[in-house]
Each structure stands twice: as structure tokens, then as C-alpha cells.
Amino acid sequence: MSSRTLLPRPIRRPSLLVSAFLAALFASCGGVEGTYSHVEDVDGEEVSMSIALEPDGKAVWSMGGEGASTGATGTYKVDGDRVTVTIHGDSTVFTLDGETLKGEILGESFELERE
Numbered sequence: 001m002s003s004r005t006l007l008p009r010p011i012r013r014p015s016l017l018v019s020a021f022l023a024a025l026f027a028s029c030g031g032v033e034g035t036y037s038h039v040e041d042v043d044g045e046e047v048s049m050s051i052a053l054e055p056d057g058k059a060v061w062s063m064g065g066e067g068a069s070t071g072a073t074g075t076y077k078v079d080g081d082r083v084t085v086t087i088h089g090d091s092t093v094f095t096l097d098g099e100t101l102k103g104e105i106l107g108e109s110f111e112l113e114r115e
Contacts, residue, residue: 031055032078036101036112051085051101051112059085 037050045065052060053076062071074087083094083101094103099114 032076032083032096035115037115038110038112049110049112050115053083053085059087061085061087 033053033055035050035052037048039046039048041047042065047063047065049063050061052062054060057075057077059074059076060071061074062069064070072087074085076083076085078084078096081096083096085092085094092103092105094101094112101112101114103110103112
């Protein structure tokens with residue numbers, strides 16, 4: 001008996017088809033890019049915070065309430081379900097859970113929902 005594989009030729013190449021399918025699937029999902037926000041009531045005033053994750057690795061953070069707002073620009077990196085946002089040299093690690101970024105900012109837990 002020869003040392004040739006016993007599998008027919010079409011079955012030996014499923015990894016190419018699977019790889020192409022997964023690449024198309026992930027490209028259509030858009031990854032983590034998008035805007036995630038959190039709104040809460042602080043002493044009777046609505047305060048919002050958002051992080052926009054752009055396709056080029058840029059992160060835009062903004063926070064505002066009635067009559068006042070602030071923001072900053074930084075970067076982000078993705079490692080599995082972990083998204084590290086770095087602004088002004090300070091990094092915050094979020095966990096992506098479906099359509100939600102979960103993390104801790106200034107000692108408080110936050111969940112930011114994809115818009």
C-alpha cells in the first residue's frame with residue numbers, strides 16, 4: 001500500500017473554503033469599529049460619554065452634559081475580545097461582549113453600548 005493520503009482531493013482542501021468564508025464573514029461584520037455610548041443621570045443632569053472606534057485605529061472620546069462637553073483623540077488596539085484605548089498616554093482596557101464595551105474608568109465600571 002502506498003503512503004498517499006486516502007482522502008479524495010476535494011475533501012483535502014476544505015480549509016481554503018472555510019478561510020475564504022470566514023474572511024468574508026468578518027469583513028462584512030465590520031469588527032469593533034463604531035460608536036459606543038453610555039448615558040446616565042448625575043444629580044438630575046443627563047451626562048453622556050462615547051468612544052468612536054474608527055477603521056484606521058483612531059479612537060475619539062467625548063463626554064458632555066447640559067451646556068458643557070469635552071473630548072480627546074487617541075488610538076485603540078484589538079486583541080481578541082479586549083480593546084485597549086489609549087488617550088494622552090493613558091490606556092483603558094475594555095472587554096467586547098457582543099455589542100457592549102465593558103471597562104473601568106476612574107474606578108467606576110462602565111458599559112458602553114454600540115449605537
